[in-house]
Amino acid sequence: MSIINLTNVANQALPRGVTFSDNTLKLLKKSIFDETITLKLSQRQLTNLNIIVEQSVEAKLILELIDTDSSDVTYDVFLELKENTNVKFLLLSEVQSNNAVLNFKSSSLADSNMEFVAGFINNVMDAKLFLDLNGKGASLRVRTITVSSKDHDQKLDIHMTHYAPHTSAEMTNIGIAGENGIIKINGVGQIEQGMNGSAAFQTLKGIITNDKAQIDVNPILIIDEHDVTAGHAATVGKMEEEVLFYLRSRGLTLEDAQRLIINGYLQPIIDEIDDALIKENVIKIVNERI
Numbered sequence: 001m002s003i004i005n006l007t008n009v010a011n012q013a014l015p016r017g018v019t020f021s022d023n024t025l026k027l028l029k030k031s032i033f034d035e036t037i038t039l040k041l042s043q044r045q046l047t048n049l050n051i052i053v054e055q056s057v058e059a060k061l062i063l064e065l066i067d068t069d070s071s072d073v074t075y076d077v078f079l080e081l082k083e084n085t086n087v088k089f090l091l092l093s094e095v096q097s098n099n100a101v102l103n104f105k106s107s108s109l110a111d112s113n114m115e116f117v118a119g120f121i122n123n124v125m126d127a128k129l130f131l132d133l134n135g136k137g138a139s140l141r142v143r144t145i146t147v148s149s150k151d152h153d154q155k156l157d158i159h160m161t162h163y164a165p166h167t168s169a170e171m172t173n174i175g176i177a178g179e180n181g182i183i184k185i186n187g188v189g190q191i192e193q194g195m196n197g198s199a200a201f202q203t204l205k206g207i208i209t210n211d212k213a214q215i216d217v218n219p220i221l222i223i224d225e226h227d228v229t230a231g232h233a234a235t236v237g238k239m240e241e242e243v244l245f246y247l248r249s250r251g252l253t254l255e256d257a258q259r260l261i262i263n264g265y266l267q268p269i270i271d272e273i274d275d276a277l278i279k280e281n282v283i284k285i286v287n288e289r290i
Helices: 241-249 254-270 276-289
Strands: 002-005 018-021 024-027 037-042 048-053 058-067 073-081 086-095 100-108 113-120 124-133 139-148 153-162 168-177 182-191 198-208 214-223 228-238
Touching: 002 018, 048 058, 058 073, 073 086, 086 100, 086 124, 086 276, 100 113, 113 124, 113 254, 124 139, 139 153, 139 182, 139 254, 139 276, 153 168, 153 198, 168 182, 168 214, 168 254, 182 198, 182 228, 198 214, 214 228, 241 254, 254 276
Parallel strands: 002 037, 024 048, 037 058, 048 073, 058 086, 073 100, 086 113, 100 124, 113 139, 124 153, 139 168, 153 182, 168 198, 182 214, 198 228
Antiparallel strands: 018 024
16 A cells, blocks of 8 residues: 655655655556555645546545634645556544635546545535546446534435446435434436447435434436436434344443444445555544444
8 A cells, every 4th residue: 555645745656656745646657556545634734636547547545634723724635547557545634623615526548447435524514526427338336424413414416427428326325314413415417418338327315313413415317419328315213213223222322322323334334445544543433433
């Protein structure tokens, strides 16, 4: 695993096939990275980042965003996947601002494949993700988990837009709220006119642990082409009483039973984290919230 502290790149030796200048990280064409590349952004020393993955690259990237300042902040991240790339991208956002904005944009060119996984564990954030499929044959799979608890208010807007034919996009977004936490998730799948042979699917799920928590999920499909396949589903509710009863009958408290279930939902993200310290920190923060 390679770790790059983006706020102090000048004093680090970058992995072969990686360059960084003018807030832009590049993975050079035809590079195959066997080790995960972990990018660390902390304490607002860098709030604007471009990541360019050049042609025929295979890589797994983790972007860890940590910010303990409570004042207002805006982060802008742009990710471009060139032709014939294969990328797994994990975003971990732990921002304690009381008014944060995250603008994340990606562009996927022809025959690129991206698996996008994200965990949002922020205090108050409006996260806007625009994930564009700009090249024929591009594919995108999205999985996100958002966790809010006491006085946390998070909004997640995810737009997957097909600007090329024969593209595919699938998203699964899960929101988990406890105490008086608030989560709003808007999932938008959009297929433009003429983008035939494309597919867009989405699943949104909200889980609340008590009556004070609030979750609003909105699946939206905007289809302007006949020769496509698309679908969506959305649910919001408390944890299943039968499952909680079973776990409590085995000696667990209600709180421990809820944590066990929530950690099960979190597992797909935890499994993608190669850094033991990051993994431990994410588990710790989530369990403190719930």
